[in-house]
Amino acid sequence: MSAAASLVADSPTGEPSFYERRGIASWLLTTDHKRIGILYLASMMTFFLVGMTFGVFMRLEQLSMGPTIMKPTTYNALFTLHGVFMIFLFVIPGLSAVFGNFFLPIMIGARDVAFPRLNLLSWYLFMSGAAVALSSLFTGNGPPDTGWSFYVPYSVRTGTNVTMAVFGVFLIGFSSIITGLNFITTIHRLRTKGMNWMRMPLFPWALYATAWVQVLATPILGITLLLVILERVFHLGIFDPSIGGDPILYQHLFWTYSHPAVYIMILPAMGAISEIIPTFAHRTIFGYKAIVLSSMGIAAIGSLVWAHHMFTSGMSEFAIIVFSLLTFLVAIPSAIKVFNWVATLYKGSVELRPPMLFALAFVFLFSIGGLTGLFQGALAINVHIHDTYFIVGHFHYVMFGGTGFAFFAALHYWYPKMFGRMYNERAAIVAFVPIFVGFNLLYFTFLILGLQGMPRRYYDHLPRFHTGHIWATIGSWIMVAGLLLMVINLVRGLFRKTSIPANPWGGVTLEWTVPSPPPTENFAVLPVISEPAYTFNPVAKEPA
């Protein structure tokens, strides 16, 4: 926080910025949504770097055949922890906790969220969940080795410290519910005068859809994880086949949350992209209503497709066909969004600055991720590629190429607003190139390896997969080099003494009308909205 503390109060209007109050307590007891957003950002970037390190070590092990730098049990622990960190501590809460907290109230013209104290509680739950999950590494009989999905019966029987990890995830889920509840109430109650539903920017809309999924799906994860704990401690028997329970029920309950969770990850990412693309194409978004409706459509249909993770589990044929159909249906609203973004670019004056580069990369990578998802929705192909690297490649394209890139796009986009500072734009572009190239080298190779039959979560590989693994590992080095460069550039930017205008990019949503960084109360006078979001005014530039 020392970097943040150095940013105190030099907003151009003379109104003290929200960094004004100093001291650790002013951060740890804050109820300011902007500060809570910054707290989330700092913690999540840390977790991201830790998770990335786990990934790098896994790739390093796969560089050559046979045991090299670690034991098989360590590898099992690594892919479990990589999943738990990246999914539960970075991509699921990511955009909504960081940028949602910081920008949702500002973008709808409010001074804070509806329940500021609950908001802080949510951060504390998140951090204690993270701490509990982390402590599972060092306590009990070694770190959990079940994979992030904690499948029974193995998760009930393994001697490793699954209970702690599961309880950590339970706490994080609680935090997610509270954030969702807070955002829904905020959007319903605190929109400023004139900000009716169809004038609301698309990022708040996406957060709204996300929040409903968070609220309606997360409790299922809560009860499922609670049952795993009860199962381990008291042998309740609900999931344990040796007592009479059915492990498939666990899979159903787990994916009833964890598939909608995919949309908790991607919806806010789509929202952020819908903000960035019009700003840098300098024209209004194409198909505002279609994007709004598709967000809600994704939230609704996305809650009904969970069992496509279980096509090979032995469900009834009929159920499989229904879930396959629903899976194809959910692709439609996602595709609508992609077409809308591309159509927005048409006849826009596109400026390729760092946030836009990440946003365009998002559209490209997300499309690959989405289309490879359809392969798996098709029943015949699914049987062939189930539990192979194809799946791993697919979900990295969606989660990292999608949500991860959108997170970085949003970070580069809103950075000047959040900190009142600027990173080096040229360095940001230099960092972007290896991230993008390394990403594709790494994960596209995964797709190919998967089609060739490389199973996921294996500690070792056969000679015929060796070349692919070498390419993937090289890709991971290129990508990590880029990521480190990006992080260094962003951190260095905090110390560069520059003064940032309220609207460096020419954005038209409300956050660009307040100083950078914003004052504590956001607005001196609450704005009144009289026109739709994304009303660009080209006349001002070229007087007729």
Add this chain to the structure above:
Amino acid sequence: MGAPAEAAEHAGEHRDYAGAKLGMWIFVFTELILFGGLFVAYGMYRSMHAHDFHKASGELNVTLGVVNTLILLTSSLTMVLSIVAIRLGRKLQSMLFLACTMLLGAAFLVNKFFEWKAKIHHGIYPGSEHLMARPPGERLFFGLYFGMTGLHGLHVTIGVVVMSVMLVFLARDRIRHNDFIKLENTGLYWHLVDIIWIFLLPLFYLAA
């Protein structure tokens, strides 16, 4: 969360009753879904092991279950009366009714305790040798019984604790006749706990 937050709240921030209620209703929904997972498990296993469930259910003490139902229903009534009282500005009456609600909640827990104790005394608890010797459906019935009534009991306990905080708020005039949303939301939560029990009673005690 200390003084600064409270100070900010009193410094004239908005006081949005409809918002507070909306938030509480959403929370109530999440609770329903939390229990929903268990109800799904119950439904599935009951359809698979109808006979075993029927048989195991006969071993539960219906009288105790019905008494507990009456206790919880009465406690919902006293909860409502407490809210009505504070609305009319009758602070003492409100506190009295709230204390009654807490006592009834505690009585429910005491009953539950003796019920569980008797079951455990007879060797019926998850993972026990006695239970493992019986058919899978009966094991699952008692697994669900302890899981669901346990989680419900936890909710009753939390409710009683929250009510004791509300009692202090009432005493210190933090809840007043024109500002009683905290008490009202506590009431919402309490009715949720009540209604979940209304479903647990027939599913476990009356299934036989």
